[in-house]
Amino acid sequence: MPFPTKARTLLAAVAMALATASGALADKIELLDAAPEDALVVNIDKMKYETPEITIKAGDAVTWTNQEVMPHNVHFLAGVVADEAVKGTMLKKDESWSARFNEPGTYDYHCTPHPFMRGKVVVE
Numbered sequence: 063m064p065f066p067t068k069a070r071t072l073l074a075a076v077a078m079a080l081a082t083a084s085g086a087l088a089d090k091i092e093l094l095d096a097a098p099e100d101a102l103v104v105n106i107d108k109m110k111y112e113t114p115e116i117t118i119k120a121g122d123a124v125t126w127t128n129q130e131v132m133p134h135n136v137h138f139l140a141g142v143v144a145d146e147a148v149k150g151t152m153l154k155k156d157e158s159w160s161a162r163f164n165e166p167g168t169y170d171y172h173c174t175p176h177p178f179m180r181g182k183v184v185v186e
């Protein structure tokens with residue numbers, strides 16, 4: 063009775079391939095609960111990201127901190143850092159949002175309610 067075993071093996075192989083594919087995308091960015099001490103900081107003020115283009119090394123973390131009363135966030139469209147869009151929480155004044163970037167690439171982002179606010183993270 064080799065067939066059922068073979069079919070199970072094939073299914074397992076397909077499941078593993080799918081898991082690997084989505085895992086690779088998820089590995090590009092890691093959302094962090096707290097800002098690591100060595101994170102590079104991008105301040106948000108006067109309706110803009112003060113460092114709209116930031117260059118970091120793979121494995122570095124970036125912390126965005128809102129300096130003004132107007133709430134802002136960081137939003138990566140689907141396909142940029144993951145299959146799905148990654149939409150950061152809306153930050154009130156003095157609140158932060160952090161992420162670690164693990165793969166080289168250029169990752170564009172914007173602010174959800176203010177799409178004219180744009181920035182990018184270049185990971186080397």
Ligand SMILES: [Cu+2]
Nearest residue numbers: 133134173176
């Ligand atoms: Cu905004």
